[in-house]
Amino acid sequence: MLKSSRRVIYSLRLSPIRRALSTSPVKPSPLTVTPAKKRSFKFSYERSNNAIVEEPELKVPENKLDFGKYERSSYKLKIGEEDAKRIPSIVALHSRLGLSPSYQHSTLARALTCKMKDSEYADNKQMALFGANLLSFYVTEHLITEYPRLPISILKNATDAYIGDFSLCDVAKNSWGIEEDETSNLEKYLSREPKLFKFGRLRYDKNTTQVEKGITKFDDTTATSLSKATAFADSVRAIIAGVYAHDGESKTKKFIDDHILSRKVDISSMFEFREPGKLLARLLKVKQMEAPTVRLISETGRLSNSPMFVVGCFSGDSMLAGGEGSSLKEARIRSFVNSLKAFYLYRPLDTKVPSDDNFKPLFVDEGEPFY
Amino acid sequence: MLRDPEDILTSNGRKYELNEENLKPLKEYLGEDYKLPDKLLLQVITHKSFAHGTKPYNERLSFLGEELLKLSASKFVLGKKQVTSGYKFSVGDLNFDSLGSLTHRLIVTDRVLSEFASAKGIDKVFFCKVALPQQSSSVTETKNYKPKAMYSTITSSLVGAVALQHGKSTAERFIQENLLTDILPMVQKVRGGK
Numbered sequence: 302m303l304k305s306s307r308r309v310i311y312s313l314r315l316s317p318i319r320r321a322l323s324t325s326p327v328k329p330s331p332l333t334v335t336p337a338k339k340r341s342f343k344f345s346y347e348r349s350n351n352a353i354v355e356e357p358e359l360k361v362p363e364n365k366l367d368f369g370k371y372e373r374s375s376y377k378l379k380i381g382e383e384d385a386k387r388i389p390s391i392v393a394l395h396s397r398l399g400l401s402p403s404y405q406h407s408t409l410a411r412a413l414t415c416k417m418k419d420s421e422y423a424d425n426k427q428m429a430l431f432g433a434n435l436l437s438f439y440v441t442e443h444l445i446t447e448y449p450r451l452p453i454s455i456l457k458n459a460t461d462a463y464i465g466d467f468s469l470c471d472v473a474k475n476s477w478g479i480e481e482d483e484t485s486n487l488e489k490y491l492s493r494e495p496k497l498f499k500f501g502r503l504r505y506d507k508n509t510t511q512v513e514k515g516i517t518k519f520d521d522t523t524a525t526s527l528s529k530a531t532a533f534a535d536s537v538r539a540i541i542a543g544v545y546a547h548d549g550e551s552k553t554k555k556f557i558d559d560h561i562l563s564r565k566v567d568i569s570s571m572f573e574f575r576e577p578g579k580l581l582a583r584l585l586k587v588k589q590m591e592a593p594t595v596r597l598i599s600e601t602g603r604l605s606n607s608p609m610f611v612v613g614c615f616s617g618d619s620m621l622a623g624g625e626g627s628s629l630k631e632a633r634i635r636s637f638v639n640s641l642k643a644f645y646l647y648r649p650l651d652t653k654v655p656s657d658d659n660f661k662p663l664f665v666d667e668g669e670p671f672y
Numbered sequence: 673m674l675r676d677p678e679d680i681l682t683s684n685g686r687k688y689e690l691n692e693e694n695l696k697p698l699k700e701y702l703g704e705d706y707k708l709p710d711k712l713l714l715q716v717i718t719h720k721s722f723a724h725g726t727k728p729y730n731e732r733l734s735f736l737g738e739e740l741l742k743l744s745a746s747k748f749v750l751g752k753k754q755v756t757s758g759y760k761f762s763v764g765d766l767n768f769d770s771l772g773s774l775t776h777r778l779i780v781t782d783r784v785l786s787e788f789a790s791a792k793g794i795d796k797v798f799f800c801k802v803a804l805p806q807q808s809s810s811v812t813e814t815k816n817y818k819p820k821a822m823y824s825t826i827t828s829s830l831v832g833a834v835a836l837q838h839g840k841s842t843a844e845r846f847i848q849e850n851l852l853t854d855i856l857p858m859v860q861k862v863r864g865g866k
Binding site for chain 1: 712715720725726727728729730731732733735736739740742743746748749750752759760761763764765766767768769770771772773774775776777833835836837838839840841843856859860863864
């Protein structure tokens with residue numbers, strides 16, 4: 302009795318292993334294929350820069366290089382300058398942004414109209430594309446001049462932090478005060494709002510992702526539907542393209558400096574070093590400097606429960622960076638990270654970006670062999 | 673075991689060195705107007721894949737160059753306004769309708785930029801390490817194998833280097849006078865073929 306029960310327990314214990322080890326002659330049922338997980342967002346410079354306008358919605362002239370003759374076939378209506386000036390939110394936005402008198406109000410109205418299904422109004426899609434071109438050049442130029450040694454992956458992240466959809470959405474919503482057109486036609490009618498006023502708000506085909514409880518979702522996503530962040534960001538890009546069209550490039554540069562590049566982006570927090578000690582040792586070897594040594598500079602309360610150590614990371618006689626921590630190991634690793642950051646975040650003094658007047662040749666980094 | 677440095681520092685039978693012979697094709701192409709320092713020129717013709725990235729390479733130059741190329745291409749497309757003055761949907765005399773069309777998108781592509789580099793002969797000396805195609809292809813084919821993504825960086829990093837050395841306005845003039853005049857016929861050829 303005892304023996305048999307033991308055997309049962311033994312076989313029970315082994316069973317999962319046996320199943321794993323056995324090679325069954327029967328072909329296993331195919332695994333259910335889970336679709337590859339899509340990235341929830343793309344970097345903005347991948348998206349708006351690469352907007353595509355295909356042939357059916359575009360009238361292409363015989364000579365394809367005659368770019369002045371291209372026409373969008375869906376365009377039939379346009380908010381005129383007189384009408385645009387009667388929309389309070391457009392007038393308010395115009396003066397809030399400090400736009401010049403030559404900047405037409407109708408351009409702002411167009412910048413707030415995204416491409417929508419069955420819409421006959423001129424939209425901001427292509428203006429946003431040009432705005433994205435302007436933004437990504439000026440931001441890249443700024444970053445390369447300010448931080449010539451920034452690794453390319455961090456450079457891309459920093460660009461995105463300045464002009465990504467989420468950042469530009471923040472600019473549009475929170476500092477420029479652009480509003481979304483959320484009310485239905487019935488609500489507008491009941492509140493006796495003039496029909497024209499909707500052109501003063503951001504209009505786009507919403508990409509519904511979250512469904513309220515008790516509501517059945519039916520998929521109404523079309524080719525034109527945009528996420529909230531993209532729609533807001535595109536309006537910013539289109540407004541910047543408008544500045545270029547009305548006031549020229551130097552004003553555009555000033556505008557980008559004032560509204561986008563003036564925002565604070567903490568680049569040093571974008572670094573993440575797996576093995577800072579190894580990385581630093583290799584970096585110094587490539588730069589033909591002596592291997593790093595860490596020396597204790599000062600310490601307090603080694604025997605207490607809250608000690609503090611301050612160390613310095615040296616290459617030969619020159620100190621690369623300091624580090625502090627509550628243990629020797631922590632301080633050491635911090636000093637490695639700080640010396641790596643001191644290298645990558647090197648900033649030359651009195652720099653001028655290539656688009657400035659009296660430009661002097663810039664420091665060009667050689668590019669790092671790792672990171 | 674370390675690899676032979678001679679082997680690593682050789683690409684297509686040419687040794688990596690800062691000498692006249694290596695820089696000759698680029699120097700001839702650039703002429704006096706857009707002269708660049710020798711060190712920068714060598715960096716332009718070195719790809720990240722060469723010698724495990726231990727030599728100065730052109731990634732960042734081409735990153736900036738590509739941004740500038742895209743901007744200039746869009747500006748060029750917008751600048752053609754002989755007919756647009758009366759067009760109802762233009763914004764301040766600029767017709768935005770051609771942006772994002774296939775012809776506009778083709779101007780800055782790896783395909784066209786690498787074709788340009790080979791047409792101008794500036795890809796004769798290029799330090800890179802190419803992942804070779806399948807074994808079955810013939811010897812001559814592997815010799816002429818030029819991946820577009822790699823060879824297009826010659827053109828784009830050249831633009832980036834000119835921008836970093838001479839400033840944006842000079843670089844834009846360089847693009848207008850030297851690049852677009854050759855690139856546009858190529859675009860038309862590609863566009864006509866489809």
